[in-house]
Ligand SMILES: NC(=O)C1=CN([C@@H]2O[C@H](COP(=O)(O)OP(=O)(O)OC[C@H]3O[C@@H](n4cnc5c(N)ncnc54)[C@H](O)[C@@H]3O)[C@@H](O)[C@H]2O)C=CC1
């Protein structure tokens with residue numbers, strides 16, 4: 001029997017096929033562990049190469065498809081495993097590994113992590129703010145139980161874990177203009193409550209077990225090639241499609257409802273950057289990031305530069321208006337900028353240009 005001098009939790013016994021001895025195998029331990037003797041190292045897997053293997057949960061939503069593309073360009077197609085509970089469109093399915101993974105099925109997730117030799121876990125599965133309010137029991141399961149599952153698995157298998165949070169993790173008693181990283185957090189949506197839970201649990205696992213947990217609070221994310229999944233900030237995507245389709249957008253928020261926003265390229269880059277920041281440069285585990293803040297009326301003015309006859313009218317949805325009224329108006333991301341060099345690229349003008357450059361040809365329109 002080979003001696004194992006580790007103090008970490010022993011998880012399995014295996015029979016080594018070469019010398020037919022029983023050795024105890026530590027989850028996630030590789031031959032680079034400093035506590036291994038030279039002769040023990042051959043029984044442990046070689047350390048991972050420089051390219052991590054990454055699992056994305058809920059990867060068919062607004063953020064996941066773009067992130068998979070970005071990560072695959074950087075780390076190789078086969079090193080990024082997309083997963084979701086919905087069927088992948090054929091073009092997505094053919095672009096690289098895709099697996100069914102229900103975030104509520106712990107065993108299935110465990111199997112994927114082991115079989116696919118996952119190193120990083122990007123946990124996107126969630127019910128967003130508006131849809132969460134419409135189905136609170138499901139939101140509690142997906143957003144809270146789902147987080148428990150990934151947190152525990154990331155701990156067991158020594159994964160680097162990213163879970164996004166949101167401006168929605170703040171509430172009406174938080175300072176709203178500007179909202180710093182550390183402030184009162186008493187959100188009044190199940191979405192917000194579940195995100196505060198994820199932030200706190202991740203920070204606790206980091207402190208208690210050394211889990212490499214990283215979290216960014218995103219504002220409303222705006223993208224042209226994917227659709228939002230049922231949030232309060234969704235109008236800021238739909239307005240571009242409506243402008244090109246009919247020239248008219250009926251907005252569910254009041255004209256002067258100011259919310260922080262970000263173009264998807266900035267959002268995904270911030271995620272990549274924080275994942276690659278050396279741990280010693282992270283002074284916190286949860287950071288605000290943002291790019292701009294605007295109201296529906298201000299965005300409509302921007303849209304008119306491209307579609308001069310564009311009209312916006314307002315029919316307020318009380319649920320989403322109430323949520324928006326409780327969220328930050330301006331997000332303070334000074335710490336992200338100072339600690340790990342976060343910088344946004346797109347303001348409201350850049351955002352509108354990007355959206356119209358992408359969407360106009362799809363709607364058969366030209367500028368001017
Ligand atoms: N889109 C935005 O503006 C913002 C998003 N975030 C966060 O980023 C993450 C990704 O957001 P989006 O892509 O916009 O969300 P989305 O709603 O577009 O996509 C979520 C995905 O989760 C999947 N899902 C639902 N139940 C599941 C289950 N039981 N097991 C596995 N997957 C399941 C859905 O099928 C969907 O594809 C979320 O955690 C969200 O809270 C944070 C702030 C802003």
Ligand SMILES: CC(=O)[C@H](N)C(=O)O
Pocket residue numbers: 128129130165166167168191218219220221230231232233234
């Ligand atoms: C800001 C978010 O978290 C999301 N877009 C939502 O509106 O729910």
